[in-house]
Every structure is written in C-alpha cells, then in structure tokens.
Amino acid sequence: MINPNTAAPIPATLADMVHRLDQARLTQSREEGEQSGTVPVSHYTDPQHWQQEQAALFGQWPIVAAHSSEIPIGSALPFDALGVPIVLTRAADGRVRAFLNVCRHRGMALIAGSDPGAEPAKAKACKALVCPYHAWTYELDGRLRHRLHAETFDGIDPATLNLVELPCDEASGLVVVKCSPGAAFSAEAFLQGLGAHMDWMGLPRMTVFRKVDRVYQANWKLTVDAFLEGYHIRVLHRDTIYPFFADAYTVNLHAGPHQDSLVARRAAFEAFEPPQGRDALCKLATPTQLVFPNTFLIWHPDYVSLIGMFSPAPDQVRWVHTMLIPPDRTGDDWTPHWEKTFQLIEQTVFQQEDIATAVAIQRGLSSGANTHFHLGRLEHEVLRFHHNIDEALGGRLGHGGPEG
Numbered sequence: 102m103i104n105p106n107t108a109a110p111i112p113a114t115l116a117d118m119v120h121r122l123d124q125a126r127l128t129q130s131r132e133e134g135e136q137s138g139t140v141p142v143s144h145y146t147d148p149q150h151w152q153q154e155q156a157a158l159f160g161q162w163p164i165v166a167a168h169s170s171e172i173p174i175g176s177a178l179p180f181d182a183l184g185v186p187i188v189l190t191r192a193a194d195g196r197v198r199a200f201l202n203v204c205r206h207r208g209m210a211l212i213a214g215s216d217p218g219a220e221p222a223k224a225k226a227c228k229a230l231v232c233p234y235h236a237w238t239y240e241l242d243g244r245l246r247h248r249l250h251a252e253t254f255d256g257i258d259p260a261t262l263n264l265v266e267l268p269c270d271e272a273s274g275l276v277v278v279k280c281s282p283g284a285a286f287s288a289e290a291f292l293q294g295l296g297a298h299m300d301w302m303g304l305p306r307m308t309v310f311r312k313v314d315r316v317y318q319a320n321w322k323l324t325v326d327a328f329l330e331g332y333h334i335r336v337l338h339r340d341t342i343y344p345f346f347a348d349a350y351t352v353n354l355h356a357g358p359h360q361d362s363l364v365a366r367r368a369a370f371e372a373f374e375p376p377q378g379r380d381a382l383c384k385l386a387t388p389t390q391l392v393f394p395n396t397f398l399i400w401h402p403d404y405v406s407l408i409g410m411f412s413p414a415p416d417q418v419r420w421v422h423t424m425l426i427p428p429d430r431t432g433d434d435w436t437p438h439w440e441k442t443f444q445l446i447e448q449t450v451f452q453q454e455d456i457a458t459a460v461a462i463q464r465g466l467s468s469g470a471n472t473h474f475h476l477g478r479l480e481h482e483v484l485r486f487h488h489n490i491d492e493a494l495g496g497r498l499g500h501g502g503p504e505g
C-alpha cells in the first residue's frame with residue numbers, strides 16, 4: 102500500500118494491524134487482554150506517588166513538547182508544561198534545541214512563558230535571544246553573544262555563561278525534550294518504530310490550526326486512561342461520536358511502552374477495502390498512538406489531535422491540545438470547516454465528555470468507595486499503561502536513550 106499523501110509504502114507493522122482489523126471484522130471477535138486486573142486508587146491521589154512520577158517520569162523521560170512545524174528556522178518557543186521554564190529554538194542550521202529559559206546573568210526569562218488558560222504562545226521570530234532585563238544576548242544555539250558593559254564583570258570566563266542546554270531531539274514531526282540536563286538521546290530510537298507509522302501518515306508535514314492549554318481538576322492518568330480503551334465510546338459518547346464507531350473493536354500494537362491502536366469505525370464493518378493511504382485508513386478506523394507516558398496522537402478522518410497531558414499537581418491535569426491539519430487544506434476557505442470541527446472535538450467530545458468524566462472521578466476518589474479500580478479484558482491497555490508507570494518509577498523501563 103502506497104500512501105498517496107506521502108508516497109511511502111505502508112510499514113509492515115501497520116499493515117499487520119490493518120490485517121488484524123479485517124480479521125476482527127470478519128470473525129466479529131474483539132482483541133482482549135489475558136486477564137482483568139486492578140489499579141490502586143491511591144495512584145491518582147497520593148502526593149508521594151505524584152512526587153515519584155515527577156522525579157522518575159516527567160523529570161527524566163523524553164517528553165513530546167511541540168510539533169515540528171511550531172518552531173520555524175530563526176524562532177523561539179516557550180515550553181512550560183513540565184513546570185520548568187524551557188525555551189525551544191531552531192537556529193539557521195535547522196536543528197531544534199532546548200534550553201532552560203533562564204538568563205545566566207540574574208535569571209530573567211529570556212522569552213515570556215506560557216500560562217495555562219491564556220492563549221498558547223506562538224514561536225517568536227528572532228535572530229537571537231535578548232534578555233529583557235539587561236540585554237545579555239544569546240545566539241539561538243545557546244552561546245552568549247553579547248553583554249552590555251561586559252568590561253564591568255571581573256574574572257568570569259564568558260564561555261561559562263552560555264545557556265543551559267537540555268537534551269532535545271526531533272523525529273517524525275515531534276520535538277522531544279528532557280527537562281533536566283544530561284546525555285543526548287535519539288528521538289527516533291525513543292519512538293521504537295512508531296515513527297514509521299507517523300511518517301507514513303504524514304505527521305511531519307502537518308501544520309497547526311489551533312491549540313488550547315488548560316488545567317482541569319483531575320489526575321493526569323485519568324485522562325490518559327480515557328484514551329486507552331474503546332469500551333466507553335458506546336456509552337459516554339453515545340450522542341456524539343458513537344454513531345461513527347463499532348462497539349469496542351480495537352487492535353493494538355506495542356512498541357516498548359508506547360502503543361498504537363486502530364479503533365474500528367462502523368465504515369469498516371460496512372465495506373472493507375484495504376486502505377490505499379492515510380485518508381482511507383482513517384475512514385475505517387481511528388489510529389491512536391500513545392507516546393509514553395503522556396502524549397496522544399488521534400487521527401480523526403481529516404485532521405490530527407496532538408494532546409499532551411501534564412501533571413502540575415496530584416489532582417490536576419494540564420491539557421495541551423494541538424489540532425494539526427494537512428498543509429493542502431489551509432487558508433480562508435477551510436477556516437470555517439476547521440473552526441466547527443475543533444469546537445466539536447475539543448469542547449463537546451473532549452471537554453464535556455472525556456475530561457468532565459475524569460474530573461467527576463477525581464471528586465469521588467477520596468470518598469473511600471473504592472480502594473482499587475477494576476479493569477476488564479477490554480481495558481487491558483489501561484492496565485498495561487499503569488504497569489509501565491510502575492516499571493518506570495522502579496527504574497526498570499528504558500526509553501531507548503544511550504542509557505537504555
């Protein structure tokens with residue numbers, strides 16, 4: 102299968118998923134986990150558990166920070182969702198870099214940060230980063246270029262005053278960063294083969310239509326859980342998207358701790374044709390990828406939701422949803438279509454259904470009604486996600502970097 106959008110043959114692993122989707126349809130059988138299981142409720146509430154996640158997961162793990170198209174050459178974009186002020190830049194050499202957004206003079210932020218609830222920041226076109234406090238100036242590759250009245254600083258080697266760089270790499274249209282300084286890593290290796298699926302689907306060429314950045318009162322894992330099973334679609338989304346979906350027919354692929362899935366749509370059961378490209382595939386199923394631990398890509402029929410679910414507090418999720426559209430469907434003619442689409446998916450389906458459910462669950466967590474949640478065999482990906490969190494917190498899960 103050649104994707105006419107990207108002129109690339111379908112990766113064998115994705116072709117296998119399509120084949121399994123066809124089998125599920127023909128045999129009317131759902132792929133299930135081996136056994137049901139439980140997740141402790143305390144994992145959504147316990148401040149100590151949250152601190153372990155902050156240290157071992159968000160503090161160490163490569164995290165998707167942006168889509169590549171958000172940072173053109175000669176620009177800088179703030180990224181604050183990890184709780185550490187970060188600035189992403191793309192210098193003339195085309196490479197994306199990440200730095201602590203902290204001036205080496207007296208610590209001022211070099212570009213204004215981005216608060217949840219406000220309009221998300223866009224990349225600022227610039228030739229250099231100029232500190233707004235006393236104008237120390239840095240190249241986009243982090244080197245200190247200029248200090249006002251440099252002669253008044255005694256005994257400091259300016260070469261020690263470059264910006265503090267963070268490990269950052271880019272693959273398949275995703276900019277991935279770690280929020281503490283350390284060894285470089287490969288984003289392609291980190292994606293463990295999922296990048297081939299994203300490339301085939303044309304992710305690197307997508308462009309941003311809209312972005313929202315908000316905080317809700319729910320542990321971040323409650324929103325992750327909601328995108329890892331199709332069991333709820335028939336009920337929670339009965340009046341919105343369920344008319345388009347088959348009931349809980351999903352095939353999954355594991356790539357390290359990441360996951361790809363095809364969530365079957367009714368169209369697959371009505372007339373199954375082997376899909377010739379992304380658009381045809383997205384009519385049969387909604388491909389959904391979890392880039393562990395906290396990023397989803399959801400391939401709707403004609404656009405993509407890139408969603409980061411961050412964790413500012415045990416009972417809060419910072420929800421950053423970027424709507425990506427194909428580059429040949431931009432411009433004024435398309436704007437009303439995308440506005441309407443965004444409103445339906447973000448406000449109606451996500452906010453009023455998935456997120457509202459997570460918030461309602463969070464309210465009841467400390468009631469003591471449940472010590473554990475029970476997950477059936479159709480919810481096996483939720484169990485696997487929580488198992489992988491445990492493994493990561495215990496230091497037993499590598500992320501494909503130099504240290505494994």
Ligand code: FES
Binds near residue numbers: 204205208234237
């Ligand atoms: S704090 Fe940046 S120049 Fe002084």
Ligand SMILES: [Fe+2]
Binds near residue numbers: 327333334338455
């Ligand atoms: Fe949902």
